[in-house]
Each structure stands twice: as structure tokens, then as C-alpha cells.
Amino acid sequence: LAKTTQPISMDSYEGQEVNITCSHNNIATNDYITWYQQFPSQGPRFIIQGYKTKVTNEVASLFIPADRKSSTLSLPRVSLSDTAVYYCLVGSGGGYQKVTFGIGTKLQVIP
Amino acid sequence: GAVVSQHPSRVICKSGTSVKIECRSLDFQATTMFWYRQFPKQSLMLMATSNEGSKATYEQGVEKDKFLINHASLTLSTLTVTSAHPEDSSFYICSAAGTVSGNTIYFGEGSWLTVV
Numbered sequence: 404l405a406k407t408t409q410p411i412s413m414d415s416y417e418g419q420e421v422n423i424t425c426s427h428n429n430i431a432t433n434d435y436i437t438w439y440q441q442f443p444s445q446g447p448r449f450i451i452q453g454y455k456t457k458v459t460n461e462v463a464s465l466f467i468p469a470d471r472k473s474s475t476l477s478l479p480r481v482s483l484s485d486t487a488v489y490y491c492l493v494g495s496g497g498g499y500q501k502v503t504f505g506i507g508t509k510l511q512v513i514p
Numbered sequence: 515g516a517v518v519s520q521h522p523s524r525v526i527c528k529s530g531t532s533v534k535i536e537c538r539s540l541d542f543q544a545t546t547m548f549w550y551r552q553f554p555k556q557s558l559m560l561m562a563t564s565n566e567g568s569k570a571t572y573e574q575g576v577e578k579d580k581f582l583i584n585h586a587s588l589t590l591s592t593l594t595v596t597s598a599h600p601e602d603s604s605f606y607i608c609s610a611a612g613t614v615s616g617n618t619i620y621f622g623e624g625s626w627l628t629v630v
Binding site: 437439445447448501502504506 | 518558609
């Protein structure tokens with residue numbers, strides 16, 4: 404199982420772009436990188452998933468370098484409602500390999 | 515995205531009794547479901563992985579006789595906490611993956627269990 408390392412916490416002002424980087428040095432060839440957002444007392448919510456290069460959807464972008472040993476979640480113009488814990492997960496969803504969580508990054512958006 | 519629903523969202527039970535939590539995939543067939551527990555201000559801890567029609571695989575340190583998991587159909591998995599004790603009080607979260615969901619695992623809303 405690929406282990407992930409993220410910063411424990413980050414602070415950002417409203418309206419700024421936030422980049423959260425995750426290290427996954429032993430990622431396997433068939434592993435995907437998925438980011439989730441979790442609010443207190445709620446289950447994690449899917450944000451974005453990628454395999455390589457760049458992926459963008461309506462809420463975020465995911466940048467993955469060629470060696471895939473890290474990934475960066477980019478949240479454009481954060482608002483107070485983006486205050487949450489963000490988890491980077493690495494695994495082979497297609498193979499339904501079990502997925503374990505790291506500590507996640509607590510993002511605090513400041514007015 | 516795919517929807518995974520848990521029920522109940524909150525439950526209080528007396529010490530020594532059993533309580534069941536349901537996890538349903540509403541719009542896809544979940545060949546694999548995962549159960550996690552989460553204590554306040556901590557990350558999710560994987561308890562077990564269940565594949566439809568077969569016995570669940572429990573993580574080290576998780577008592578399989580205490581946390582009974584049944585994945586009898588492609589849309590339903592249940593977690594039964596037997597002989598519950600106050601230390602079992604926690605936030606329990608399920609997740610599911612299936613052919614329609616591709617490489618993505620979707621999570622339920624979570625269930626708060628309080629044992630009094």
C-alpha cells in the first residue's frame with residue numbers, strides 16, 4: 404500500500420488559491436490518486452482523481468508530475484466553506500484494493 | 515458521482531446490546547465495501563473490507579466477533595456492533611466501490627454510535 408504524507412495543517416485567506424501537496428513515493432503503476440474533503444461529522448466527499456499530468460473539474464485541479472511520486476491539489480479562490488480536512492489517497496480503485504487514510508491536511512480559511 | 519447512504523445517522527444504545535448500521539449503494543452495484551471508524555479529531559481507521567458474497571477481511575486488532583460485517587448483496591453491507599460498550603462509541607463510515615464507480619471509492623455520510 405502506498406503511504407502518503409501531507410502537511411498537517413494550512414491556513415489561507417478567503418479568495419486565495421490553495422495548493423496542498425501530497426507525497427506518495429512508493430506509488431504503484433496501477434494506482435490512482437484521489438483527493439477527498441471531509442467536514443466534521445460527515446463522510447469524506449470525493450473531490451478529484453487522477454493518474455498523471457493534470458486533471459481539472461469544477462471545484463479543483465490536480466497536478467501530478469511525471470514520476471507520480473507526489474501530487475498537488477489546487478483549490479482556486481477558497482471561501483470559508485472550504486474549511487475542512489483534505490485527504491490524499493493512493494490506490495487501485497479498479498482492483499478494489501483496500502485504501503487507508505493518512506492524517507490529512509486541516510485547511511483553515513480565514514476571513 | 516455515485517451515492518452511498520448509511521442508516522442510521524445517529525444511534526444511542528445501552529451497554530451490552532447490539533446495534534446494526536446499514537450501508538447502501540443507491541445507484542451502482544458495490545462489489546467491495548469498506549468500513550471505517552473515526553474518533554474525534556483523528557483520521558479514518560480501516561476496520562474491514564468486504565466483498566459481496568464472501569467473508570469480510572478484518573484489519574489487525576479489529577475483533578471480527580464483535581464487529582460483524584455482512585455483505586449479502588451488491589447494494590447492501592451491514593455492520594453489527596455486538597455487546598456494545600462505551601469505548602465502542604465512535605463515528606462509523608462505510609465506503610463502496612464497484613464497476614460503475616470505476617477507480618473511485620465513494621463514502622457514506624457516517625453514523626454516530628453512542629453507547630451509554
